[in-house]
Amino acid sequence: MPHTQTVRPISTPAISRRLLLTALTVVALMLLISYLVAFDQGAVSRSGMYLHELMHDGRHLLGVPCH
Amino acid sequence: MSLSATGKAPTYGALLLRGLLAGLIAGLLAGVFAYTVGEPKVDAAIAIEEANAHAAGAAADGHHDEELVGRDGQKGGLFLATGLYGAAMGGLLATAYTVLRRRLRTTSDTRAALGLAGAALLGIVLVPYLKYPPNPPAVGNPDTINQRTISYLAIVVIGLVAVWAGVIAARTQPAEWRQALAAAAGFLIVVAVGYLLLPAIDEVPDTFPATLLWNFRIASLGTQAVMWSALGLGFAALATRPVREQAAREAVTV
Numbered sequence: 001m002p003h004t005q006t007v008r009p010i011s012t013p014a015i016s017r018r019l020l021l022t023a024l025t026v027v028a029l030m031l032l033i034s035y036l037v038a039f040d041q042g043a044v045s046r047s048g049m050y051l052h053e054l055m056h057d058g059r060h061l062l063g064v065p066c067h
Numbered sequence: 068m069s070l071s072a073t074g075k076a077p078t079y080g081a082l083l084l085r086g087l088l089a090g091l092i093a094g095l096l097a098g099v100f101a102y103t104v105g106e107p108k109v110d111a112a113i114a115i116e117e118a119n120a121h122a123a124g125a126a127a128d129g130h131h132d133e134e135l136v137g138r139d140g141q142k143g144g145l146f147l148a149t150g151l152y153g154a155a156m157g158g159l160l161a162t163a164y165t166v167l168r169r170r171l172r173t174t175s176d177t178r179a180a181l182g183l184a185g186a187a188l189l190g191i192v193l194v195p196y197l198k199y200p201p202n203p204p205a206v207g208n209p210d211t212i213n214q215r216t217i218s219y220l221a222i223v224v225i226g227l228v229a230v231w232a233g234v235i236a237a238r239t240q241p242a243e244w245r246q247a248l249a250a251a252a253g254f255l256i257v258v259a260v261g262y263l264l265l266p267a268i269d270e271v272p273d274t275f276p277a278t279l280l281w282n283f284r285i286a287s288l289g290t291q292a293v294m295w296s297a298l299g300l301g302f303a304a305l306a307t308r309p310v311r312e313q314a315a316r317e318a319v320t321v
Contacts, residue, residue: 011176011179011306012076012077012164012165012168013076015169023166026083026162027162033151033154034152034156037152053140053141053144055145057105057109057144057145058098058148060105060201060203060283061105061109061149061201061290062152063290065199066212067207
């Protein structure tokens with residue numbers, strides 16, 4: 001294969017309205033997961049402090065404020 | 068030959084899956100680091116917390132005395148926390164890569180992926196870290212948790228804005244050395260404003276051992292460094308694969 005000239009590969013899909021909407025949904029979902037890991041005190045997860053206590057060490061070591 | 072490169076691009080779903088996978092792996096690696104390096108410090112801090120609570124008698128807040136989850140459970144939960152957090156960050160990185168790839172001025176996908184991971188490490192880890200360094204158990208007043216959480220989220224947003232400002236500033240300059248200067252200036256101005264506007268928080272008790280605090284903070288920084296290095300490298304390796312495979316296939320058919 002000759003490599004005299006590098007053509008920039010299209011490594012990502014074309015940006016469409018539908019893709020952006022999907023991306024926004026995914027971002028919201030990812031932020032929700034991060035919230036549950038890092039900040040929830042039972043208000044969203046409805047688990048009381050169980051999730052908070054379970055992931056307590058992770059919060060401290062990931063550097064987010066914890067009690 | 069160039070046709071191979073203009074062939075099919077991976078879908079968002081394919082990139083997202085790779086991001087989630089790279090993130091999960093990175094999170095578990097960060098968990099291993101946190102478990103080996105960080106947990107002894109957390110244990111030491113909890114010992115101090117419990118000694119303080121016993122000294123204070125019944126007036127202690129009882130936060131840890133309830134034992135909703137035991138210490139062993141919390142050490143297992145550490146991996147759940149870093150794994151989930153890593154996967155979420157991987158999903159966000161893959162999304163940022165998909166949406167921003169064409170705007171990044173590099174022909175290298177690997178550099179684009181590593182650059183985005185580096186920007187995230189700078190914006191959402193290092194900038195918040197210096198303003199609000201992480202604290203071990205036994206440090207921190209439960210009554211101020213809401214205010215501390217809001218301030219923390221604010222500095223995360225400011226960190227991302229600062230990185231963005233640095234990129235925008237660099238693009239206004241033609242020469243490379245002026246681009247670097249402009250990037251640093253744009254980034255530092257936003258960070259400085261954020262640091263000045265947000266309240267200072269220092270709840271470390273005078274009696275808390277300085278070396279333990281230092282060691283804990285280094286362990287915490289190391290955890291995030293492992294997380295984002297592994298995520299950046301892992302995502303770069305996985306996300307650039309389909310293109311390489313395609314190029315290889317094309318090379319065979321030619």
